[in-house]
Amino acid sequence: MCTTCGCGIGQALIGGHALQRSRQHGGQMHFRAREANEHVADAGASRIVKLEQDILAKNNGYADANRRYLSEQGIFALNLVSSPGSGKTTLLVKTIAALNGAQPLAVIEGDQQTDNDAARIRSAGAPAIQINTGKGCHLDAQMVGQAMQQLGLQDGSLLLIENVGNLVCPASFDLGEAHKVVILSVTEGEDKPLKYPDMFRAADIMLLNKCDLLPHLVFDADLAIEYARRINPQLQVIRISATSGEGMAEWLGWVKDGCRNAVAAKQHIV
Amino acid sequence: MHEMSLAESMLQIIEDAARTQKFTRVKTVWLEIGQLACVEIEAMRFCFDAAMSGSIAEQARLEIVETPGRGRCVKCSLEIPIATLYESCPGCGSYEVRVTGGNEMRVKELEVE
Numbered sequence: 384m385c386t387t388c389g390c391g392i393g394q395a396l397i398g399g400h401a402l403q404r405s406r407q408h409g410g411q412m413h414f415r416a417r418e419a420n421e422h423v424a425d426a427g428a429s430r431i432v433k434l435e436q437d438i439l440a441k442n443n444g445y446a447d448a449n450r451r452y453l454s455e456q457g458i459f460a461l462n463l464v465s466s467p468g469s470g471k472t473t474l475l476v477k478t479i480a481a482l483n484g485a486q487p488l489a490v491i492e493g494d495q496q497t498d499n500d501a502a503r504i505r506s507a508g509a510p511a512i513q514i515n516t517g518k519g520c521h522l523d524a525q526m527v528g529q530a531m532q533q534l535g536l537q538d539g540s541l542l543l544i545e546n547v548g549n550l551v552c553p554a555s556f557d558l559g560e561a562h563k564v565v566i567l568s569v570t571e572g573e574d575k576p577l578k579y580p581d582m583f584r585a586a587d588i589m590l591l592n593k594c595d596l597l598p599h600l601v602f603d604a605d606l607a608i609e610y611a612r613r614i615n616p617q618l619q620v621i622r623i624s625a626t627s628g629e630g631m632a633e634w635l636g637w638v639k640d641g642c643r644n645a646v647a648a649k650q651h652i653v
Numbered sequence: 654m655h656e657m658s659l660a661e662s663m664l665q666i667i668e669d670a671a672r673t674q675k676f677t678r679v680k681t682v683w684l685e686i687g688q689l690a691c692v693e694i695e696a697m698r699f700c701f702d703a704a705m706s707g708s709i710a711e712q713a714r715l716e717i718v719e720t721p722g723r724g725r726c727v728k729c730s731l732e733i734p735i736a737t738l739y740e741s742c743p744g745c746g747s748y749e750v751r752v753t754g755g756n757e758m759r760v761k762e763l764e765v766e
Binding site for chain 1: 655657658659662663665666670674676680691727737738739741747748749757758759760761762763764765766
């Protein structure tokens with residue numbers, strides 16, 4: 384935690400190590416009112432300073448740097464976003480099992496607390512690093528940049544970033560990924576896309592997960608997809624069940640195409 | 654509650670400006686928030702006060718300028734006001750409405766001394 388103002392930013396941990404914010408820790412970063420007031424006597428009257436600065440500009444700068452690095456290494460990065468409990472981690476475990484050996488891959492796991500998900504991924508056979516955001520409700524591009532460095536990614540990898548389970552906040556934070564993948568499970572409401580539109584607008588592809596449960600539920604899958612496409616008419620949709628394997632071939636095909644294109648684009652750069 | 658990180662980013666912008674533009678106290682912050690920007694205004698006010706505490710903008714007044722959502726229909730090119738991301742075009746009924754305004758989150762200006 385920042386010792387000056389008590390803000391929660393310094394609580395984030397990446398693989399158990401504190402996140403290094405370039406300029407937010409300590410007293411020299413957050414000016415103190417007391418120090419500032421010492422100069423008030425010298426200051427003139429009030430004036431207006433025009434800024435017109437985007438609040439997300441700093442995050443977007445880190446995201447651009449991540450994106451540049453990823454494209455130079457031919458790495459295909461996906462940012463997986465959803466409510467808690469939609470089945471993201473199970474989907475990742477199955478994806479890793481299916482690609483294992485054929486495709487180098489690594490996982491960045493985001494949760495407020497615990498290393499449980501990274502441990503699940505490691506036991507599935509993939510390198511994983513856990514980011515604990517503490518009180519934070521989303522991953523940001525600076526956290527992901529440092530996590531990528533710690534992971535030491537292989538060229539031509541698939542990088543799966545599992546964001547904090549939250550259908551609101553991660554929508555606004557670009558991490559430098561190629562695509563946001565939104566996961567909606569059929570145990571949620573069909574109207575979730577309308578209730579949380581920003582995430583469905585920000586995503587390029589939606590996985591409608593847990594489809595094996597449809598016979599036991601009152602859930603209109605077509606209606607859920609229609610609502611999602613009201614928000615984002617270009618949204619690609621795959622009906623999937625990480626448990627039964629339904630739709631997995633299509634999902635894996637989409638992922639492999641992305642990896643191939645990332646490698647091809649890298650060769651084009653070189 | 655990503656408003657807290659947004660408020661912390663605002664503080665960074667203010668502190669950067671304080672260095673380059675040589676001011677030592679901020680009295681007012683004008684913040685532009687679009688209607689479609691995924692920001693809860695009351696949460697923003699609460700987080701602003703918390704984030705600015707102990708800084709040169711402690712007790713600064715926060716003036717929020719809300720800008721209306723605007724969109725343009727991809728099918729028929731009609732310019733329309735929109736309050737949500739799932740509104741259809743009143744002209745042709747299409748849901749393919751591109752957001753053209755109202756998603757801003759910007760520190761517009763400061764009153765400083």
